[in-house]
Amino acid sequence: MSNNDIIVSLDIGTSKVRAIIGEVNNGTFNIIGVGSADSEGIRKGAIVDIDQTVQSIRSAVDHAERMVGIQISEVYVGISGNHIGLQSSHGVVAVSNEDREIGEEDIERVLKAAEVVALPPDREIIDVVAKQYVVDGLEGIQDPRGMIGVRLEVEAIIITGAKTAIHNLLRCVEKSGLKIKDLVLMSLGAGQLALSKDEKTMGSVLVDIGAGSTTIAIFEDGTMVSTSTLPIGGEFVTNDIAYGLRTLTDQAEKVKLKYGCALMADAAPDVTFKVVRIGSNVEKEFTQEDLAAIVEPRVQEIFHLISEEVKRLGYAELPGGYILTGGTVSMPGVLQVAQGELAASVRIAVPDYIGVRDPGYTSGVGILHNVIRSIRVRSSSSANVSSAGNKKTVNRPKASPASNPETAQKPGLIERLKNIFSDFI
Numbered sequence: 001m002s003n004n005d006i007i008v009s010l011d012i013g014t015s016k017v018r019a020i021i022g023e024v025n026n027g028t029f030n031i032i033g034v035g036s037a038d039s040e041g042i043r044k045g046a047i048v049d050i051d052q053t054v055q056s057i058r059s060a061v062d063h064a065e066r067m068v069g070i071q072i073s074e075v076y077v078g079i080s081g082n083h084i085g086l087q088s089s090h091g092v093v094a095v096s097n098e099d100r101e102i103g104e105e106d107i108e109r110v111l112k113a114a115e116v117v118a119l120p121p122d123r124e125i126i127d128v129v130a131k132q133y134v135v136d137g138l139e140g141i142q143d144p145r146g147m148i149g150v151r152l153e154v155e156a157i158i159i160t161g162a163k164t165a166i167h168n169l170l171r172c173v174e175k176s177g178l179k180i181k182d183l184v185l186m187s188l189g190a191g192q193l194a195l196s197k198d199e200k201t202m203g204s205v206l207v208d209i210g211a212g213s214t215t216i217a218i219f220e221d222g223t224m225v226s227t228s229t230l231p232i233g234g235e236f237v238t239n240d241i242a243y244g245l246r247t248l249t250d251q252a253e254k255v256k257l258k259y260g261c262a263l264m265a266d267a268a269p270d271v272t273f274k275v276v277r278i279g280s281n282v283e284k285e286f287t288q289e290d291l292a293a294i295v296e297p298r299v300q301e302i303f304h305l306i307s308e309e310v311k312r313l314g315y316a317e318l319p320g321g322y323i324l325t326g327g328t329v330s331m332p333g334v335l336q337v338a339q340g341e342l343a344a345s346v347r348i349a350v351p352d353y354i355g356v357r358d359p360g361y362t363s364g365v366g367i368l369h370n371v372i373r374s375i376r377v378r379s380s381s382s383a384n385v386s387s388a389g390n391k392k393t394v395n396r397p398k399a400s401p402a403s404n405p406e407t408a409q410k411p412g413l414i415e416r417l418k419n420i421f422s423d424f425i
Contacts, residue, residue, distance in 0.1 A: 005023055005024050005025060006021060006022070006023055006070065007021075007022050007023075007024070007076065007368055007371050007372070008020065008021050008022070008064070008072050008074065008075045008076065009022070009075065009076045009077075009078065009184075009364045009365070009367035009368045009371075010057065010060075010061075010075045010076070010077045010078065010173065010178075010364075011078045011186065011361075011363050011364035011367070012039065012042065012047075012053065012056075012057065012077070012078070012169070012172070013039055013042065013045075013210050013211065013212075013327075013363075014039060014042045014043065014044065014045055014210055014211040014212030014213065014233065014235065015038070015039055015210070015211035015212070015234070015235070015327065016036055016037070016038065016039055016060075016211075016327070016360070017036070017037050017038075017039045017053075017056040017057055017059070017060040018034065018035065018036050018060060018360075018361065018364045019034070019035040019036075019057075019060045019061045019063070019064040019072065019075070019364075020033070020034050020035075020064070020356065020361065020364040020365060020367075020368060021033035021034070021035075021064055021067075021068055021070075021072070022365075022368040022372070024372060024375070029368070029369075029372050030353065030354075031351075031353040031354065031355050031356050031365065031368075032068055033064045033065075033067040033068035034063075034064060034067065034355055034356060034361070035059075035060040035061055035062065035063030035064025035065070035066075035067065036060055036063060037056050037057075037059035037060040037063060038056065038059075039053070039056045040052035040053070040055065040056050041053030041054075041055075041056065041172075042056075042212065043212060044212040044213050044231045044233075045080060045081050045082075045210065045212050045213035045229065045231075046081060046165065047165075047168045047169065047172060050168065050171060050172055050175070053172045054172050054175045054176050057172060057173065057176040057178070058176050058177070061075075061176065061178065072178065073178065073179060074178065074179045074180075074181045075173065075178050075179070075180065075181065076180075076181050076182050076183075076184055076367050076368070076371055077169065077170075077173055077180050077182075077183055077184070078183075078184055078185075078186035078189065078363055078364065078367050079126065079161065079165075079166065079169060079183050079184070079185060079186065080185065080186040080187060080208075080213075080215050080229065080363075081161070081165055081213070081229055082213075082228070082229035082231070083161050083162035083165045084126075084159065084160070084161050084185065084227055084229070085123070085159075085160045085161070086157050086158070086159060086160075086224070086225070086226060086227060087117065087157070087158050087160065088155070088156070088157060088158070089114040089115070089117050089128070089155075089156045089157070089158045090114060090153065090154070090155060090156070091110045091111060091112070091113030091114030091115075091116075091153065091154045091156065092110070092113060092151065092152070092153045093106060093109045093110045093113055093151075093152050094150065094151060094152075095149055095150055095151070095152055096109070099148075100148050100149060100150060101146060101147070101148055102135065102144045102145055102146065102147050102148070102149055102152055103145065104145065106144075106152050107144070107145065107152075110133075110152050110153065110154045111128050111130065111154060111156065113154075114128055114154050114156040114158070115128055115158065117158055119160060122162060122163055122164070123160045123161070123162065123163065124160060124161060124162075124163045124166055125158055125159070125160055126159045126160060126161050126166070126183050126185060127159045127183070127184070127185060127188075128156050128157070128158055128159070129156060129157045129159065129188065129223055129224065130142075130154050130155070130156050131154075131155045131156060131157060131221065131222070131223045132154075132155050133152065133153065133154050133155075134152070134153035134154070134155070135147055135149035135151070135152055135153075136149045136150055136151050137151075142222075157223060157224065157225070159185050159188070166183070169183075170183075182371075184367045184370055184371070185224075186208070186215070186363040186366065186367065187206060187208060187215050187217035187224065187227055187363075188217070188224055188366075188370065189363060189366030189367040189368075189369060189370045190206060190208060190217075190325055190349075190362045190363045190366035191206050191217055191219055191224060191366070192366060192369055192370050192373065193349075193351065193362060193365055193366035193369040193370075194206060194323055194325055194349035194362055194366065195219055195320070195323060195349075197222075198320070199219065199320035199323065200219045200220075200222050200223070200320075201220075201221060201222050202220075202318070202319040202320050203218070203219065203220040203221075203315070203318035203319055203320050204218075204219050204318050204319075204320025204321060204322070204323060205217070205218055205219075205310055205315070205318060205320075205321070205322045205323070206218075206219065206323050206325065206349075207306055207322055207323070207324050207325070207326075208325050208326040208362070208363060209233055209234065209302065209324065209325075209326040209327075209328040209329055210233045210234065210326045210327060210328065211233050211234045211235045211327065211328070212231070212233050212234075212235050213229050213230065213231055213232070213233050214229070214230045214232055214233055214302065214305075214306060214326070215227065215228075215229050216228045216229070216230070216306060216309055216310060216313070218310070218313060218315050218318070219320070220315075220318070226313045226314075226315065228309055228312075228313060230305055230306070230309060232302050232305060233302075233326075233328055234256075234327060234328035236298060236302070237256060237260075237295055237298050237299065237328070238252050238253045238256055239252070240294050240295070240298045241255060241256055241260075241291065241294055241295065244294040245275050245277075245284075245286060245290075245291075245294075246277045246278050246279075247275040247276060247277060247278060248276070248278060251275050251276065252275075255273060255275060255291065256291075256295070256331070258273070259271065259273055259288050259291055260291060260295055260331045260332070261288055261291065261292045261295065261331070261332045261333045262292070262295050262296055262299040262331050262332065262333035262334045262336075262337050263292065263296060263332070263333030263336050263337055264289065264292040264293060264296050266292075266332060266333050266336075267287075267288040267289045267291070267292035267333075268287075268288045268289070269287050269288070269289045270287070271287060271288040272285050272286065272287050272288075273285070273286060273288075273291075274286075292333070295331075296333070296337065299331075299333075299334060299337050300337055300340075300341055303337060303338050303341035303342055304341055306322075306342070307341060307342050317344070318344075320345075321342075321344045321345030321346055321347070322338065322342050322344055322345070322346045322347075323346075323347055323348075323349050324338060324346060324347070324348045324349065324359070325348070325349045325350075325359045325362040325363070326359055326360060326362070326363075327358070327359060327360030329348050329359050330348075330358060330359050330360065334348075335347075335348055349362055350362070351365040351366075353365060
């Protein structure tokens with residue numbers, strides 16, 4: 001098994017850091033290793049302690065390396081947060097080949113043309129997502145490679161982020177001894193994995209409920225059109241349990257994971273547990289019903305806030321409904337509460353790979369899914385793509401930052417950020 005067949009994603013969340021190793025073998029994709037570690041330096045989805053975050057990343061990567069028996073050197077890093085912004089853009093180029101056949105180089109150039117937009121000095125382009133290509137006025141083209149034309153246009157979504165947030169994320173990963181092959185917007189990767197083609201086309205809402213934050217992504221006409229992040233998540237349920245049962249947060253988290261139920265109607269009155277009360281060594285016994293009485297109102301509030309945020313974004317009713325993912329939605333009863341609060345079709349998305357069949361892994365696996373999908377698109381295209389790896393395109397794996405000759409030709413996101421922050425590093 002050569003390292004060329006291996007791709008690794010890094011999902012740095014508020015409660016967990018997950019490293020997921022995928023293998024491409026004869027055109028098939030499998031998850032062969034998963035490493036997970038408690039996240040120490042993240043609060044509400046944002047990095048607040050570089051050193052603690054580095055330790056968490058190293059622990060997760062070490063765990064994954066021991067499982068598979070290989071050394072991880074390069075990773076695709078997921079990024080999310082309330083600093084992410086989307087804006088529409090348009091790019092136009094003339095087809096360069098003499099025979100007017102559109103090739104990889106033309107795709108690269110038209111996407112670069114779409115990147116030429118006015119941005120505030122504190123923003124940086126993370127990625128460019130093509131909504132559709134237009135060849136000589138013919139619209140609705142998803143992949144124009146191999147087509148004949150004179151004028152190539154692209155309608156694209158520019159994904160931007162705050163320079164400081166991006167810089168801190170890259171700094172943490174680099175200090176962990178890893179090279180970043182690319183940044184991938186986590187909600188975009190999760191959407192590619194969790195949503196069907198019809199759901200993305202007709203319109204649907206992907207809701208990723210993590211520990212410290214909830215990311216909402218609206219998909220319509222085949223691509224992501226809006227995103228927002230709310231500072232609420234599973235930690236708020238844990239804090240309510242700690243207050244309600246008068247116990248430590250660590251104990252409240254364990255109780256939530258083992259006995260938590262978001263629907264009082266499903267809670268069992270005969271299932272009991274004991275917790276140590278704060279300020280004494282005395283244990284007190286509670287039932288699952290007692291716990292559900294604390295959890296249900298908070299979960300209802302989370303979905304109410306999600307519903308209000310979707311309305312604020314201007315997407316009150318979408319035919320595809322809501323698709324839930326993230327570690328918090330694996331609690332029993334969450335689906336029923338969501339259906340009641342959102343008054344729409346709701347389902348929970350789970351990755352269909354052995355070892356990661358849990359909503360908490362959707363984002364990490366989605367990053368790999370995006371990379372694999374783009375590799376397959378490229379391999380099925382014409383063979384004249386050998387020089388395209390170092391340029392920024394739509395969710396395609398870039399060449400490793402370690403390859404100095406290519407980096408010298410065209411500085412990537414990481415190099416640009418290093419130049420920007422050279423005065424501070």
